[in-house]
Amino acid sequence: TKKAIIIGSGIAGIASSIRLALKGFQVELFEANSYPGGKLSEIEIEGYRFDAGPSLFTLPEQVDELFRLAGKNPKDYFEYEKLDVACQYFWEDGTRLKAYSDLNLFAEEVQTKLGEPAQNIREALRKSAFIYDSLAPLFMNRSLHQLDTWTNPQALKSYLRIGKLGIFSTMNEANRQQFSHPKLVQLFNRYATYNGSNPYETPATLNIIPHLEFNIGAFFPKKGMHDITMSLYKLSTELGVNYHFGQKVEKVLVENGEAKGIRVKGKDQFADLLVNNMDMVNAYKTILKEEKQPKLLLKQPKSSSALIFYWGIKRDFPELDLHNIFFSDNYALEFEHIFKKGTIYDDPTIYVNITSTHKSDDAPEGCMNWFTMINVPNNQEQDWDKMIAEAKRNILHKLNRILKTDIESLIEVEEILDPRTIESKTSSAQGALYGNSSNNKFAAFLRHANYSSAIKNLYFCGGSVHPGGGIPLCLLSAKIMSEMI
Ligand code: FAD
Incomplete structure (x- = not known):
């Protein structure tokens, strides 16, 4: 049997491992972290569970397809429900809107x-x-x-x-x-x-x-977003994929224009085929640093990043649902701060994702798990500690005004994720959530291809290559890549 090595167990890396195993490859997957999923992971703090990154699930068919391909019934592995209300919107002037999935209602x-x-x-x-x-x-x-x-x-x-x-x-x-x-x-x-x-x-x-959200639908996995990772991880191990955790790949081994394997912890591992799921910018800076660099691609502006407060809130808010948006009064200025000034606007749009509204064991009884996120610029070495402290004050003031409560006194536990930690935990260049931004017409053409034109047997998947970031597109990158093989 032919052997394939995959670098990274982000959702696209896991999906690629399934597709290659089904093509008959012996797949070895090397992951720097001690857990699978990359951005799509979870954290637990004192009785509260949080999905760490993605919270909105669209195009579930992309996940089901992988189980079906393996001859399995998707429902035996992974269950989800369609949301009746895709999102709730709040404004400072007291306006509240529900985005019902039923178009007539909306x-x-x-x-x-x-x-x-x-x-x-x-x-x-x-x-x-x-x-x-x-x-x-x-x-x-x-x-x-x-x-x-x-x-x-x-x-x-x-x-x-x-x-x-x-x-x-x-x-x-x-x-x-x-x-x-x-x-x-x-x-x-x-x-x-x-x-x-x-x-x-x-x-x-x-x-x-x-x-995607209105005509096809917004969904919620019954065991939380992290179950997308865990159910596909389970399928891939059943198909014989070997996961090597805590193994940060140091180098792609190339000989005469052909990928031969990787170096990890000083040891060489050889394979017939290599798939990289690591962010491309950081890949070219590290594991591919001796290879020809696609300069134009690498210098494209990156997408925005996020600042997240995972808050255990010791009270119930019946007016809140799974997805809640508290809008800024000046959206244009908010984006000017994010993309032009590289700073955080003092009236940011706040997104609060509360999975305990749909999965009660995610928080202790009578409590809620608030994943409180604002969009922020990607990391350009700003003074993040100062910016985070200011943003937290502004977020709390805004939520207090709109929900007419003192939120700070309800916070039992807190953890923070910011552009620096997004980069250190997932190797994403500048902590950008979705690879390159799509702020210009040509962005789609300036993402990296799903294969290397310079190095034979080297392929790419994940949010920084074609077709782009977000779970559905990452899953499609694995499909496009494997269909080339
Ligand atoms: P990643 O998740 O980026 O993982 C890459 C993996 O490669 C990591 O595990 C990393 O440790 C590993 N790795 C890197 N370098 C090496 C190395 N040298 N050796 C070994 N392993 C290595 N998407 C949505 O669809 N809906 C959402 O609501 C949504 N919200 C988001 C909110 C946040 C806060 C974040 C961070 C992202 C969000 N996204 C959302 C985007 C989505 O999470 C990503 O597009 C997707 O998960 C990226 O998957 P990936 O396959 O590219 O790999």
């Missing part, structure tokens, strides 16, 4: 609360579906770096639709044309943050994202 909600014609919502989501149907088969399911992607009939169809795909205006411009109420423009602009981009710069093509 349209009614915005008509009643904001006076926005229901027709505008339906039309926006129809356009979003159109972009998805036009681009997903081309950009998400195939390599951009192979000729037949550009010459197949689906591609030709997309060329004809190009004027309608939002390439020539920004997301904010398109949303201002679409909606009459500024709060809805803000709500739909927020989707740019789903891949760490700036709605005032990113092309309106990213209006593809609401389609």
Whole structure:
């Protein structure tokens, strides 16, 4: 049997291991951490459990597909439910909106609360579906770096639709044309943050994202987000994949333009095929530092990062749900701080994810586990300790104002994740959540390919390569990569 080595057990690394094992490879996976999952991991603090990173689950079919491929019933491994309310939105002026998954209910909600014609919502989501149907088969399911992607009939169809795909205006411009109420423009602009981009710069093509949440649905894994990692990890070990934890790969061994293996803890390990799941920028700086560097790709601006407070809250808030957004009063200025100034705005948009609303054992009785997150610039060596202390004060003041309570006195336990620790725990360059940002039209073409054009037998998967960051795209990167082999 042929042997494959995978570097990194992020969600794409695990998915790749499953796909390669099913192709008959003996797979050895080397992971620097002592646990699988990378960003998709969990933490526990004194009776509270938190999903450490991702909290929104879309396109669950991508996960199910892996179980089915292995001839298993997905439900025997991994269960999830569709959310009735995708997200709750709060503003300082007292406005509250529920984004119901039932489109009619949502349209009614915005008509009643904001006076926005229901027709505008339906039309926006129809356009979003159109972009998805036009681009997903081309950009998400195939390599951009192979000729037949550009010459197949689906591609030709997309060329004809190009004027309608939002390439020539920004997301904010398109949303201002679409909606009459500024709060809805803000709500739909927020989707740019789903891949760490700036709605005032990113092309309106990213209006593809609401389609996932509204038309297909937002989901919650019954055992929490971390179960995506654990159920796929279980499947992969059943398929014979060998995990080597606490093994940081030091070097990719290349001979005569061909990848031969890796060096880890000073020892050489050989294989017929290598798949790298580590962030590409850091990979070229470390394990590939002696190889030719793709300079243009490496200097692309990175996506935003996050500051997270994991708070154990010793009280119940019945008005809060799984996903809650407390909007900034000046969204444009908030993004200027994140992407232009490299600082944190003092009225940030706050996201509070509370899994104990759906999984009661995630917090002690009568308590809640608040994953409290704001978008922040990626790490450019700012004075983070000072910025975090200020941000915490601003977050608490804002939550106190809107929820009319003193939140600080309810915090029983606290841990913090910031751009520096995101980088040190997952090797993500500058702590960016989604690899390169999509703030310009060409971003999709400036992600690294799923294979090396310079080194034979070396392949890539994960959030920093094509098709991009976020769980569904990472899973697709594993699919595109394995289909090339
Ligand atoms: P990563 O998770 O980046 O893991 C890479 C792995 O490689 C790590 O385990 C690392 O230790 C290992 N590694 C690196 N270098 C080496 C080496 N030299 N040797 C051995 N091992 C190495 N996505 C969503 O879909 N929905 C969300 O709601 C969402 N929210 C997010 C919130 C936060 C706070 C964060 C951080 C991310 C969020 N994301 C979200 C993005 C999502 O988490 C990532 O896109 C995805 O998990 C990245 O997976 P990956 O396969 O690229 O690997």
